[in-house]
Amino acid sequence: MLSRAARPALRAGAAASSQSAAPRTYATLREIEQRLKSIRNIEKITNTMKVVASTKLNRAQRAMTESRQYGQTSNTVFEQAETKPLEGDGKKTLIIVASSDKGLCGGIHSGLSKRVRRMLAETPDADIVVLGEKCKAQLGRSSSRNIVLSFSGVGKDIPTFADAQAIADQVSLLPTDYASIQIVYNKFINATSYEATPIEAFSEEAIANSPNFSAFEIDDEALANLREYALSNSLFWALAEGHACEQSARRNAMDNASKNAGDMITKYQILFNRTRQAVITGELVEIITGAAASEE
Amino acid sequence: MAFAWKASGLTYNKYLSVAARVVRRSLKDDKRLAAERRGEMELKFAKWNNGKQGEVKSVADANAAAATEAASHTS
Numbered sequence: 001m002l003s004r005a006a007r008p009a010l011r012a013g014a015a016a017s018s019q020s021a022a023p024r025t026y027a028t029l030r031e032i033e034q035r036l037k038s039i040r041n042i043e044k045i046t047n048t049m050k051v052v053a054s055t056k057l058n059r060a061q062r063a064m065t066e067s068r069q070y071g072q073t074s075n076t077v078f079e080q081a082e083t084k085p086l087e088g089d090g091k092k093t094l095i096i097v098a099s100s101d102k103g104l105c106g107g108i109h110s111g112l113s114k115r116v117r118r119m120l121a122e123t124p125d126a127d128i129v130v131l132g133e134k135c136k137a138q139l140g141r142s143s144s145r146n147i148v149l150s151f152s153g154v155g156k157d158i159p160t161f162a163d164a165q166a167i168a169d170q171v172s173l174l175p176t177d178y179a180s181i182q183i184v185y186n187k188f189i190n191a192t193s194y195e196a197t198p199i200e201a202f203s204e205e206a207i208a209n210s211p212n213f214s215a216f217e218i219d220d221e222a223l224a225n226l227r228e229y230a231l232s233n234s235l236f237w238a239l240a241e242g243h244a245c246e247q248s249a250r251r252n253a254m255d256n257a258s259k260n261a262g263d264m265i266t267k268y269q270i271l272f273n274r275t276r277q278a279v280i281t282g283e284l285v286e287i288i289t290g291a292a293a294s295e296e
Numbered sequence: 297m298a299f300a301w302k303a304s305g306l307t308y309n310k311y312l313s314v315a316a317r318v319v320r321r322s323l324k325d326d327k328r329l330a331a332e333r334r335g336e337m338e339l340k341f342a343k344w345n346n347g348k349q350g351e352v353k354s355v356a357d358a359n360a361a362a363a364t365e366a367a368s369h370t371s
Contacts, residue, residue: 144344144347145346147344147349149341149342149343150344151340151355152340152342153339154339156338160336161316162316162335165309165312165337166356169307169309169359169362170341170355172307173307221299221302228307228309229309
């Protein structure tokens with residue numbers, strides 16, 4: 001939004017500097033004033049978005065730490081059982097991309113898309129499930145043939161477990177049987193850096209084939225439930241962490257945008273004052289020469 | 297047949313969400329309002345075929361439809 005709105009201002013700024021050499025300075029003066037006004041408005045908008053994102057960030061971060069704990073606890077079973085993804089013998093891989101619907105938050109969505117494209121280069125026949133409009137648009141352009149499902153309405157608020165469950169339900173209803181399911185999400189490293197990372201959700205076979213599987217006493221029927229449940233746990237974790245990353249990225253992006261708008265405002269203010277003075281000086285010169293000419 | 301809910305065509309996640317909804321609804325009013333907001337889900341989804349996006353549907357409706365279909369198959 002900022003870039004789109006600022007573009008005419010930039011263009012006009014270039015025009016203003018080329019026109020300031022010309023004698024007609026009245027028009028540029030008014031133009032500069034208009035531009036200043038619009039940049040001020042943009043700064044207000046980005047600033048407000050920053051404030052909103054900062055307040056949301058706190059809640060999102062709390063949800064993230066909780067859900068991370070939750071997801072890791074759920075994965076302890078697989079760590080103890082030393083579950084490993086099955087080596088692909090013709091079986092398909094499913095990649096779930098946990099992005100969100102809203103933009104204006106720096107490069108976190110394109111980071112995810114890039115990571116997914118890299119994974120697709122390794123396994124070209126993998127299927128993709130996309131959560132969120134942003135990555136859907138990006139991946140839909142480059143590799144739309146791989147997409148089997150897309151979800152929207154993700155990331156309006158802090159993701160709930162009900163969201164994750166519904167997604168996991170739809171994913172498990174897919175006709176293909178997947179050897180491994182990779183959930184790609186943005187890992188929150190610190191407030192300014194995120195990394196697109198995959199987490200693995202194992203298939204039933206992979207769980208049954210894990211080396212330490214005999215340490216657990218479970219029914220065969222319960223295994224399918226565990227798999228579904230683990231998938232929605234991992235999804236919940238990925239969604240919550242992705243949401244926190246998005247908020248923090250948005251806060252940073254809007255912070256930068258407000259700063260840039262502030263820089264532009266000072267620049268235009270100086271340009272405005274200079275032009276105004278030039279106009280006044282020009283008028284004075286005209287009056288004085290006129291007066292001097294009529295005296296004689 | 298070990299699980300009654302499985303016989304009626306529910307997936308484990310569906311079963312969990314139904315159980316969670318019942319627990320949330322049986323809470324006291326003040327806690328219930330906060331808890332029910334955690335159970336909201338307004339996702340939409342679309343199936344893709346050969347690189348084309350299909351019709352956008354609500355996830356909640358589709359899940360309910362799938363559950364009834366599965367139930368009619370098993371019973």
